[in-house]
Amino acid sequence: MCGSEVESITGGLCGNQKLERDRAVADLTTRVTSFTPDFLHALMKALLDILLDSSSTWESLHGCLLGVKVVVGATTPDTESQFHQEVRHVALTHLTHQEVRVRQAAGEVLGALCESDGGATYSLVRGTVLGLVKSNLEREVTDDDASRSEHETTRILMEKLSAGSRERRNSGDAAQIFHDTAGWRNLETSMKCLEHMINGAAPKFITYIDQELLDLIFKALTHTNRFVRETGFNVCGALVSCGAYEGAELLESNPMFTFGDQLTHHLGQGLADNWSQVRLASSVATRKFLMSLPPAARERFFPVLLPRLCLNRYYVAEGVRLYSQETWRQVTGAEGKVLVEKYIDYVVSYYIEATGADNHAVREAACACIAELALKLSTGALRSHVQPLLHALTVCFTDDSWPVRDAACVACGNFILCFPEEAQGSMEVLYPLFFGNLEDNIPSVRQGAAVAIANVVRAYGRDALPMIVEKMKEGLRGVKDQPSESERYGDLESGPATYGVVKRKRDNDMDLHSNKQMYSCGSLAPKMGRGGGGCSDCRFRRPPQLWERADGYVYLVSELAGVGEATAEVISVLSVLAEASRHRHYTAHVTLLETLCKTLPHLARGLGKRVFKTHLHLFLDSIFYALECENGLTSSAASQCLTQLSQFLGPNILRGRVEEYNPSYLRALDANSFIAPL
Numbered sequence: 001m002c003g004s005e006v007e008s009i010t011g012g013l014c015g016n017q018k019l020e021r022d023r024a025v026a027d028l029t030t031r032v033t034s035f036t037p038d039f040l041h042a043l044m045k046a047l048l049d050i051l052l053d054s055s056s057t058w059e060s061l062h063g064c065l066l067g068v069k070v071v072v073g074a075t076t077p078d079t080e081s082q083f084h085q086e087v088r089h090v091a092l093t094h095l096t097h098q099e100v101r102v103r104q105a106a107g108e109v110l111g112a113l114c115e116s117d118g119g120a121t122y123s124l125v126r127g128t129v130l131g132l133v134k135s136n137l138e139r140e141v142t143d144d145d146a147s148r149s150e151h152e153t154t155r156i157l158m159e160k161l162s163a164g165s166r167e168r169r170n171s172g173d174a175a176q177i178f179h180d181t182a183g184w185r186n187l188e189t190s191m192k193c194l195e196h197m198i199n200g201a202a203p204k205f206i207t208y209i210d211q212e213l214l215d216l217i218f219k220a221l222t223h224t225n226r227f228v229r230e231t232g233f234n235v236c237g238a239l240v241s242c243g244a245y246e247g248a249e250l251l252e253s254n255p256m257f258t259f260g261d262q263l264t265h266h267l268g269q270g271l272a273d274n275w276s277q278v279r280l281a282s283s284v285a286t287r288k289f290l291m292s293l294p295p296a297a298r299e300r301f302f303p304v305l306l307p308r309l310c311l312n313r314y315y316v317a318e319g320v321r322l323y324s325q326e327t328w329r330q331v332t333g334a335e336g337k338v339l340v341e342k343y344i345d346y347v348v349s350y351y352i353e354a355t356g357a358d359n360h361a362v363r364e365a366a367c368a369c370i371a372e373l374a375l376k377l378s379t380g381a382l383r384s385h386v387q388p389l390l391h392a393l394t395v396c397f398t399d400d401s402w403p404v405r406d407a408a409c410v411a412c413g414n415f416i417l418c419f420p421e422e423a424q425g426s427m428e429v430l431y432p433l434f435f436g437n438l439e440d441n442i443p444s445v446r447q448g449a450a451v452a453i454a455n456v457v458r459a460y461g462r463d464a465l466p467m468i469v470e471k472m473k474e475g476l477r478g479v480k481d482q483p484s485e486s487e488r489y490g491d492l493e494s495g496p497a498t499y500g501v502v503k504r505k506r507d508n509d510m511d512l513h514s515n516k517q518m519y520s521c522g523s524l525a526p527k528m529g530r531g532g533g534g535c536s537d538c539r540f541r542r543p544p545q546l547w548e549r550a551d552g553y554v555y556l557v558s559e560l561a562g563v564g565e566a567t568a569e570v571i572s573v574l575s576v577l578a579e580a581s582r583h584r585h586y587t588a589h590v591t592l593l594e595t596l597c598k599t600l601p602h603l604a605r606g607l608g609k610r611v612f613k614t615h616l617h618l619f620l621d622s623i624f625y626a627l628e629c630e631n632g633l634t635s636s637a638a639s640q641c642l643t644q645l646s647q648f649l650g651p652n653i654l655r656g657r658v659e660e661y662n663p664s665y666l667r668a669l670d671a672n673s674f675i676a677p678l
Contacts, residue, residue, distance in 0.1 A: 006039075006046050013063035014050065021063040028067055032074045044071055044083060051090045058099040065094065065105035072112040087113060088121060092128055095193060096186055103189035111196025119201030122208055129193055130216060136187035137219055137228075191220060191231045198238040205242045209255040214262060221266045226275045233270050233278065236263070237285035240292055256292050263289060264301040271308035274359050276317035283312060283320060287327040298331065306343055307350035314368040316361040340373075341381040347373075348385045355392040360401035367396055367407030374414040386422040390415055394426065397433040406445045409437045413452025420459040427456075435471060438552035439544040443595070446548070450555035457563050468560075469569045472553045476573070476580040479550040479592070484585045547588050550580050551595050558599035561606025570607065571615070578618035590631040597626055597637035601644035609649060616645075617661045624665045627672065642672050 012024030035043070047064045050056050056064075068087055075083070087109065094106040110129075113121040122129075198205050217239065220232030240256055240263065256263065267289060270282025286305060290298050309331070312324035332339055340347055351373075354366035370389050373382055382389075393415070396408035412430060416423045423430075434456070437449035457464050557577055560566040581596050583589065600619060604612040626638035646654045658665050 006043050009043060009067070010046050010050065010064070013047070013067045014057075014060040015063065016057075016059050021059070021066070024063065025066045025070065028070050032070055035074070040071060040075065041083075044068070044087075047071070048086055048090060051094070058097070058102050061094060061097065061102045062099070062105050065091070065102065065109055069105070069109045069112045072109065072116055075116065084113065084117070084121075088125060092125055095129070095132060095190060100189060103186055104192060107189060107193030107196045110193055111200040114197040114200030114205075115202075116200075118204045119197070119208060122197045122201060122205070126208075129190060129197070130213070132186065132190040133194065133216055133220070136190065137216075137223065187220075187228060188231050191228075191235050195231075195235045195238045198235065198242065201242075203242055205239075206255060209239065209242070209259070211259075214259055218262065218266050221270060226273075226278055229270070229273065229275075229278045230281045233281035233285050236266070237281070237288050240285060240289040242292075254293070256289060257297060260289075260293075260301055264304045268304040268308055271305070271312060272354075272357075272362070274362075276315075276320055279312065279315070279317070280320050280323060283309075283323050283327065287323075287330065290327075290331050302339065302343055303346045306339060307347045310340065310347060311351065311354055311362075311365050311369050314365040314372075316364065337376060341377055344377070344381055344385065348389060352388060352392045355396050360399070360404055363396060363399060363404045364401065364407050367393060367404060367411045371407070371411035371414045374411070374418045379418060383419065383422065386415065386419045387426075390423060390426050394429060394433065397430075397437070402440065402442045402445055405437060405440070406442070406448045409434065409445070409452045410448045413455035416452075416459045417455040423459075431467075438556060439475075439549040440552070441542060441544060441548060443551070443591075446552035447555045449552060450559045453556055454559035454563055457560060457566055461565050465566060465569055468556075469573065472556060472573055473576050475549045475553040476576045478546045479580045479583050482546040482550075482583070482586045482588075484587075545588070547586060547592055551592050554580075554592065554595045554599055558603045558606070561603045563606075567607065567611075570603075571611065574615050574618060578622070581619065581622040584625075590626070590629055590634040593622055593626040593629070594631070594634040594637045596622060597634070597641040600641050601648060604645060604648055613649065613653070613657065616649075616657050620658060620661050620665065624662075624668055627668055639672050642669065 009024065009028060012027070013021060015021050015024065032040075047068050050060055050064045051068070068090070072087060091106045091109040091113070094102050097103050097106070110121060110125060201208070217232060217235055220228055221236065223229050223232065242255075267282055267286045270278060271286060273279045273282060286309065290301070290305065309324055309328055312320055313328055315321045315324065328336060351366050351370055354362050355370075357363055357366070370393060373389070390412065393408045393412050396404050397412070399405050399408065412434075416427075416430075434449055434453050437445050438453065440446050440449070453468065457468065554577065557570060557573055561570045577596075581593060596619070600623070607615075623638050623641055626634045627642070629635055629638075642654070649657075655666070655669065658669050
């Protein structure tokens, strides 16, 4: 009976299908505690026989190693027993197997042995495992490999895959692609093995932490391959977790504090890595590192880590952003603002450095963080840093990436509102940049510029209004000269296009989207520089069309309506705004009408009921035209506009005004009121 049951278990573990092996491992995990010592001995002997058999398939080796891992957890630790010696030997042998899943399972077995014997296994296999890591870190590469950057390698791979989608690849091509994408031999799995052993020994691994081990891990953290760096930070995270145990407050016995400066340096580099996966792995290790120390001891490392954690709360990759936000809450508690003010010199220095990063997502996050400083910190803490921060934002205004330009614009508006005197000397440079963004090709950039200019008016009052109002009227009136149709692709960009794809006027041309190179999200994109000395350096922008310029001023009129000192000027512009919305001779007029419908409720609230009611009739034709047009977005915006105006003015007042102006609109108004959401 015993033999048949052993055969049943080993048969499941040796299954060809992964699902079959997983079920066998789960079943063994559930039953292993009920097995007698004799049965465990027989089962282990059967598993080791399969693992030592050179004819065993990799599937059998993989399943049996996972089975050995389960059995190890149910046995009494004894590093000198024949059982443990054979398991160590088998695991070490398969650490260099050609199948990655077998190597991973072998590492898990060594981790289980360390958990069972408190890390004694590590001391016995340390030389072998660290030797594997070291030899693969230092392995020689060909001249071609050495000269090829990570981005270049990925680009070549993508080109081959793209070519392969058009014609069948022969076996030689497949082999070449494998060569291009093959990992650094068994480096990653060897490091994962080290991670498993550290996690297995947990706090008892503290005694094995020395400079030699750290130097090896640090070398992986600076490796050219991003997957190696990611694995290195995972190992680093496991290592720093060893310090989080009862009694770790004794700093002289906590290696995390002893080697803290070295760890902080490399964690800081990881928090600023260009690859999101590496940045996330470093974020995990950083949280474990800081939480392993008493609160009073953490501040020693804040000058390096705090600014990077703070910036990553706005990083574009959601995983990094959310994890960093939670880390910030756990590490700083309710003292985040106080700590930023305390280390403001380090924070400002890093933010300015980040505005010059090659990664446009980092530059965008830096601009958002600079805006946060202006809004949340006391003026006294930030006053001495206003000029360098404004200069950095001014440079970002000329960025090739529009999200960076948008973030820089909004941040400048916040700074001017909070520090009008300090920013006064920069306005001669900033005004053209603000209006440049207000006429940008991207709608959200235009909207952000309107918010920023409204803050300028709040800061400088009537001194700034005459020039702004004159430009508003000029921009709105200019839409009458918008050409009805442009020559097909007549406004092609002359410079390099974003991500190598030429921006053209019409995006519905199938030729633009068929049989083209595919790129991953940002990772394979060419570097997008910050620009040089002015708007003309933004190579990824075309001259604005007249309707786009008018669209930006529609946003601006709405934003200025909420500024008390600008009420009279806004009222004087309403007739010009209404006239601009009546020009429908060009294709994009529906987009301008959509913006008008979106902003009218905000405009009404800014001016107040009494004032707006007297001017409502100016916009009724445009609203009901938009409501019944074929463009879904414009029609939806008009419907929501009527709903919000009804709530603001009152349904009877709105109906009365519509009936007085044009009774034929009542049918559409009543239909909209019936289907409109509450």
